[in-house]
Amino acid sequence: MKPVFDNRADLKGKPACHALVVGVSDYPHIVGGSAPTTRETFEKTQLSSRALSAARLAEWLIDHRSRLAVPLSTCRVLASATPELLVHDEPVARATVENFVRAATEWAADAAANRDGIALFYFAGHGFELSPTDQVMLLEDFGNGIGPLLRGGVGVTNLFYGMAPSGNAPDIARTQAFFVDMGRTPQPSLQKFERTNTTAVFDANPSAVDDRKAGIFYATSSGSEAYAVPGGATLFNQSLISCLEGRAATAIGQTNEGNELWGITLFSLAEALPKQIDELSRSFDADQRVTVGGSLGPANLLYMDGPPLADVALRFEPAEAVADAHVEIIGDGNVVVASLAPPVAQPLRLELPAGLYLVNVSFPPAAAFQPVSMLKAVRPPRVDWKIRVK
Amino acid sequence: MNAIPIHPPAVEMPLAFDDRERLGKGPGVHALIIAISAYTHLPKKDEEDGASTFGLRQLSSSARTGLTIGRWLIDRRERLTEPLATCRLLVAPAADESSFEPELATRSALPTWPNVCVAAEAWRADASSHRDNIAFFYFAGHGVKRQAGDHVLILQNFGDGIGGSLSGKAIDIADLLLGMAPLSTQPDIARRQMFFFDACRTSNPSIEDLQFMKTGSIWNIVKEKDMEDDRVRTTVFSAIPGGPSWANENGTFFGQALLNCLNGGAAVSLDDYGSDDAGWGISMSALPKALTYYLEKLNRTLGAGQNSEMQQVAGDVILQRLDAPPPVDVTLWLKPPTAVPFMQLSVRGYENAIEREYPVERHPVRDTLPAGSYELRGRRRDPQRAPPEYKDKVKPFDAQPPHTPCRLPVT
Numbered sequence: 001m002k003p004v005f006d007n008r009a010d011l012k013g014k015p016a017c018h019a020l021v022v023g024v025s026d027y028p029h030i031v032g033g034s035a036p037t038t039r040e041t042f043e044k045t046q047l048s049s050r051a052l053s054a055a056r057l058a059e060w061l062i063d064h065r066s067r068l069a070v071p072l073s074t075c076r077v078l079a080s081a082t083p084e085l086l087v088h089d090e091p092v093a094r095a096t097v098e099n100f101v102r103a104a105t106e107w108a109a110d111a112a113a114n115r116d117g118i119a120l121f122y123f124a125g126h127g128f129e130l131s132p133t134d135q136v137m138l139l140e141d142f143g144n145g146i147g148p149l150l151r152g153g154v155g156v157t158n159l160f161y162g163m164a165p166s167g168n169a170p171d172i173a174r175t176q177a178f179f180v181d182m183g184r185t186p187q188p189s190l191q192k193f194e195r196t197n198t199t200a201v202f203d204a205n206p207s208a209v210d211d212r213k214a215g216i217f218y219a220t221s222s223g224s225e226a227y228a229v230p231g232g233a234t235l236f237n238q239s240l241i242s243c244l245e246g247r248a249a250t251a252i253g254q255t256n257e258g259n260e261l262w263g264i265t266l267f268s269l270a271e272a273l274p275k276q277i278d279e280l281s282r283s284f285d286a287d288q289r290v291t292v293g294g295s296l297g298p299a300n301l302l303y304m305d306g307p308p309l310a311d312v313a314l315r316f317e318p319a320e321a322v323a324d325a326h327v328e329i330i331g332d333g334n335v336v337v338a339s340l341a342p343p344v345a346q347p348l349r350l351e352l353p354a355g356l357y358l359v360n361v362s363f364p365p366a367a368a369f370q371p372v373s374m375l376k377a378v379r380p381p382r383v384d385w386k387i388r389v390k
Numbered sequence: 391m392n393a394i395p396i397h398p399p400a401v402e403m404p405l406a407f408d409d410r411e412r413l414g415k416g417p418g419v420h421a422l423i424i425a426i427s428a429y430t431h432l433p434k435k436d437e438e439d440g441a442s443t444f445g446l447r448q449l450s451s452s453a454r455t456g457l458t459i460g461r462w463l464i465d466r467r468e469r470l471t472e473p474l475a476t477c478r479l480l481v482a483p484a485a486d487e488s489s490f491e492p493e494l495a496t497r498s499a500l501p502t503w504p505n506v507c508v509a510a511e512a513w514r515a516d517a518s519s520h521r522d523n524i525a526f527f528y529f530a531g532h533g534v535k536r537q538a539g540d541h542v543l544i545l546q547n548f549g550d551g552i553g554g555s556l557s558g559k560a561i562d563i564a565d566l567l568l569g570m571a572p573l574s575t576q577p578d579i580a581r582r583q584m585f586f587f588d589a590c591r592t593s594n595p596s597i598e599d600l601q602f603m604k605t606g607s608i609w610n611i612v613k614e615k616d617m618e619d620d621r622v623r624t625t626v627f628s629a630i631p632g633g634p635s636w637a638n639e640n641g642t643f644f645g646q647a648l649l650n651c652l653n654g655g656a657a658v659s660l661d662d663y664g665s666d667d668a669g670w671g672i673s674m675s676a677l678p679k680a681l682t683y684y685l686e687k688l689n690r691t692l693g694a695g696q697n698s699e700m701q702q703v704a705g706d707v708i709l710q711r712l713d714a715p716p717p718v719d720v721t722l723w724l725k726p727p728t729a730v731p732f733m734q735l736s737v738r739g740y741e742n743a744i745e746r747e748y749p750v751e752r753h754p755v756r757d758t759l760p761a762g763s764y765e766l767r768g769r770r771r772d773p774q775r776a777p778p779e780y781k782d783k784v785k786p787f788d789a790q791p792p793h794t795p796c797r798l799p800v801t
Binding site: 133157160161164188204209210211212221222223224253254256257258267270271274278289291292293294295296297298356358373374375376377383384385386 | 675705788790798
């Protein structure tokens, strides 16, 4: 199956990133679909934003490939949407079970070429929970009446453990991230035998030492729904891209010149993504909470071009000080980035590049407060600066 | 044959700490700690394998680690985000651990299957008294993996020769985690929960050769249809799947690393959390980075290769507030290193009175400073003798736990 982006010829033998991105909006066999409806739809409906979300993430990865910790070698995309989507100006195959298994097999084979590589997986669509430790992703042909009921679904657990190091893939990429953007509501009506009949994507070897740095980022917690803007992107997708653009950035080292080097790691993503989606879902009056599993590590996914922007909320204690305070914020190279005359907003909201800042607060001689100077750090996604004055 | 009771005793185990009466109906931390060094039915280090014991041996420092974690909780009971309400300890110390924390050890029970079932049920009942409770679970001892994604904690009566190898002798962690979920029978169970599994996750041929071995259930779990699992849950494994856990005479590596984290390595500024509280707190979100740092430090020193694994469900929990900024390991470099003989390095705190000068022969400088903002200064020791390309330089840095490096270019 042809990737929408393929740089394997240039990167042969080198550590590289391989992405598999899947989005399903069209489900022909559930209510509102173009084919006969399945006997059991689990109250699922057609979607409008999952395929778009997948396409959005794939485009983002291709556009920002120079920032990946290792060069992007392949990006495979499956999307089920009407009208059909183009990604990177290439048509994409539909997200059927057959296509999924084929694409995943090829993705795994590419990822098995170098242990210093990165494997990325993203799925957006319908899903549900077979048990709190077993989630199933539903593909386009779910409910097509061929074979068992869940033949159109693949298990996250099978995918995750199938990508583990094994005798067949001893050099598989040791940095892996799985983004599972779907609801996780349970389906108690499923019979026990039905639960075991999802389509296996891989043979999973249970005995090898699994020394991957591999995170599974679920869009929501066990038993809950995942939300989207109709016709737009899912909340998880929006949050993930915000994080990759810098909200999850962390200092990953220093250059020889002593400047901070910024990047996105599995750790920093695990810390920032839950906060980001919490903030976004609240703005939609929803409650969606990211769950992070797997074996996290300091593994680097992306580099930033420079210090990322972060939100700063500056508050005075006591609040009365804002009436007289003059605030000067001095950044790298003694550059004054803000000079604010009283009265200063409480809180004062700023967006500043990550780094260290000298904050000078002065008061007129008649004021009841003493001037203060302090060094304050700005780190994404946001910091609260409390300025305590006496 | 060593007989064990078929049914758990109906009486409650002794509690290592119990403040329920004083706390009344308010929220608190409820801890269950199981730590096993002495496995009665396992061979000692140099003895031959027993039948169906999977090559496992007696351990030497798991009980010490469990007791240390228990002592840590009790000593900090008023600094925890919610006050410590109960601490249940089930420990099986090795002979040379018997003098360790003797007073706590007398308030513990032996971690056999029946005792663990009783303690776990009582712990769950306590944790179910208020949704703002915090449930804390720590296990140190043997563990095995039966299949991918699986982890089983081996109890003290393992190897007694009664029934299947794991039946009534081991806890399946899936059973443990699921049994602590909000259920119609326990709607107000603690919504903040943390589980620490300090045990190997290895498999071996003798396990794989057997048909899937069932462990038995430590408790009943109601089948739930409508209740959302809205726990904020942290699950930390001391080892990666298939990987070993290590220990030395100071305790398990994971226990040592975890205590470093709890003592400040996993601290975050509560200001950054939009909290009304000034100061620092121990954050579960900060654990992965901090644990990795301390485990790597131990690995380097002791030639081991242990990595932990963590699952974070639906948010963060602050376990403890700190009285003071936490200690931070700092590493300070001069760039280029050829400047070292000519320069004097020093640090000065912005928010504290710390001023330190470092001997020139120490490079890079490794020190421990309270978290906060500092100025790193590089000053020519003798401006007449120093090559002209080296200049006096100053650079601010923010010391954040667990470790902050800072390079000062002086050209």
